[in-house]
């Protein structure tokens with residue numbers, strides 16, 4: 001079964017944790033490098049290949065290189081369009097993209113035009129009939145502090161009201177070893193109060209007990225990673241209890257955690273702990289470009305590391321629909337799609353077990 005890559009490819013999927021600039025494929029990267037030869041950037045600087053691992057610091061250096069390559073509206077449009085089409089080609093039927101609005105004085109890119117351009121890419125793909133429903137989460141980079149966070153939330157609020165439902169929430173991300181979530185609480189609180197959903201990177205690294213408690217108090221609508229929430233990883237039972245009580249879904253990014261070395265191996269990944277609790281877990285890619293993966297591969301890796309049979313894999317992808325930030329109508333449409341696709345896909349797969 002594990003070799004049956006086709007099953008994972010054909011499986012309809014939901015992607016809820018994808019950073020735009022971390023999701024840039026080799027093909028798109030080639031186009032960007034050709035546009036900016038003077039930067040002398042090579043592929044090896046923008047991706048972490050098979051079997052390679054990096055420290056967190058090294059991983060975050062990769063994003064700095066990619067940001068140099070993506071610094072105009074044209075670049076953002078191309079990158080977003082390509083990424084959406086690649087997810088669609090991988091049979092992702094619903095995608096929540098997240099990205100940090102950036103301004104680049106030398107090209108005239110502003111935070112506002114950055115968000116507008118991502119929205120434009122989503123609209124263009126829809127017009128072209130690409131078979132995927134895409135929403136956008138505006139990201140706060142924790143490194144930039146309270147003021148920028150508040151400014152980002154206000155921008156997101158504006159676009160939530162003007163984008164016809166495309167901007168649905170806020171992501172909190174960035175180097176987890178920099179800054180403290182405490183000072184970001186007012187911005188996150190405001191986001192919650194105005195109806196933006198919250199997906200927060202939490203306990204990606206150990207020793208963030210206090211911050212995780214504060215963030216869980218908001219509470220978030222979803223948790224990114226949550227690697228070190230549970231006691232065996234330096235978290236606490238009370239953090240686990242709180243996530244469980246609120247049934248706050250965890251966004252699980254296997255390859256990202258293994259390559260970034262916050263988790264020792266696939267089989268030791270905290271997915272096992274939460275899955276066994278019956279807690280909602282959604283398999284995601286995080287940065288499919290940087291970590292050289294795609295969502296089909298992540299599902300396949302989960303199945304192989306944790307011994308999931310096809311029906312369990314199916315249920316995992318089906319349950320992900322419950323965790324999306326778009327409204328009930330979209331959920332219903334997706335459930336309908338899953339129901340239609342199930343018999344053909346699952347019968348074939350079970351026969352091959």
Ligand SMILES: CC(C)=CCNc1ncnc2c1ncn2[C@@H]1O[C@H](COP(=O)(O)O)[C@@H](O)[C@H]1O
Pocket residue numbers: 019020021022055056057059060063098099100101139141173174175176201204256257259260261286287
């Ligand atoms: C280093 C490592 C293991 C990465 C995976 N874990 C991550 N943790 C926190 N923030 C992230 C991670 N991956 C991407 N990001 C955020 O996403 C940004 C890149 O996408 P974008 O420019 O927002 O469109 C990064 O600069 C960073 O702020």
Ligand SMILES: [Zn+2]
Pocket residue numbers: 017019173201224286
């Ligand atoms: Zn992430």
